[in-house]
């Protein structure tokens with residue numbers, strides 16, 4: 001275990017758990033500011049909407065370069081309210097990806113419309129735009145691309161289709177705040193953009209929260225009304241809405257964290273770059289396929305998902321878990337294969353790229369505070385699980401480990 005006894009490279013045996021995500025560490029850096037901000041809300045006792053929320057909405061609108069931002073109770077509600085504001089409901093169809101978090105499609109089903117799944121582009125895990133056209137029927141009302149893992153979907157072909165077919169575009173940007181496509185940010189790439197502030201997102205609150213961006217003033221007005229029971233003011237209800245507001249306490253926390261978001265995203269990118277170096281160093285690129293960054297994108301890596309080829313994903317995951325190295329599968333079951341969507345009539349094999357991705361993906365720790373040696377522990381763990389470090393292979397660590405520093 002000690003550095004001194006590490007004469008042969010194979011003796012290298014630093015072993016410590018690597019968390020998948022470490023929100024405690026992040027909080028330690030910002031605790032004073034967060035507490036001050038939260039204290040302000042308690043002093044004012046203004047818990048629902050109010051200035052804290054409207055200030056945060058302005059700041060996010062500015063951040064995304066959108067005209068309006070409407071805070072709501074969750075990312076799921078952002079999607080549902082957007083569909084409601086677009087008057088999408090029973091009899092309507094919305095085209096989306098099956099390889100995403102459940103809420104993408106459940107929001108469509110929740111308003112009574114039908115999710116129509118189009119397979120993904122295997123390189124980006126995002127909607128394969130080339131297949132969207134063939135899925136359009138007279139009932140299609142909208143396309144809901146997902147910017148999965150923090151990288152924007154290919155939008156230009158969708159814009160052309162949407163204009164020609166008069167469809168709305170609802171961006172599921174829940175994993176992609178700050179992501180860019182051709183220099184424009186997620187949230188202004190469609191009719192409406194939907195964000196989540198679930199604690200593990202890149203901008204995470206102290207509980208649930210969400211937000212909708214739009215450049216359409218009429219939609220913005222309607223969304224503001226829908227989140228307060230369709231009340232136009234003075235208990236005059238123009239339509240049946242919802243109770244879905246962003247809490248002032250959440251806004252207070254999020255305003256502090258928004259100021260750090262870009263440096264956190266830079267750190268995630270730096271970690272991603274370092275994984276690339278490490279997988280090359282350990283010569284694992286024959287089995288591990290790194291996430292592709294498409295041209296003219298800013299990938300913000302809410303997740304860093306590799307593919308494990310050769311049917312070895314589950315064995316790799318088990319090895320990492322056995323050694324307390326964080327890893328996760330997003331997502332193990334594509335949505336067209338979920339029991340609750342059985343009545344949509346999809347069969348196994350219908351969306352082969354999504355099904356293959358579900359079998360092969362493995363998300364590795366990528367949180368901003370992650371250190372180089374921790375990443376190396378992850379990669380060494382993968383190398384071990386593939387039998388690359390146990391058969392006399394001698395691969396010296398690439399980065400300095402704390403253990404070595406102490407021994408020096």
Ligand SMILES: *Cc1c(COP(=O)(O)O)cnc(C)c1O
Nearest residue numbers: 074075076101103104174196198
């Ligand atoms: C997190 C997430 C949602 C839902 O957000 P909540 O705030 O948890 O309701 C929707 N879509 C995607 C792609 C997500 O990652």
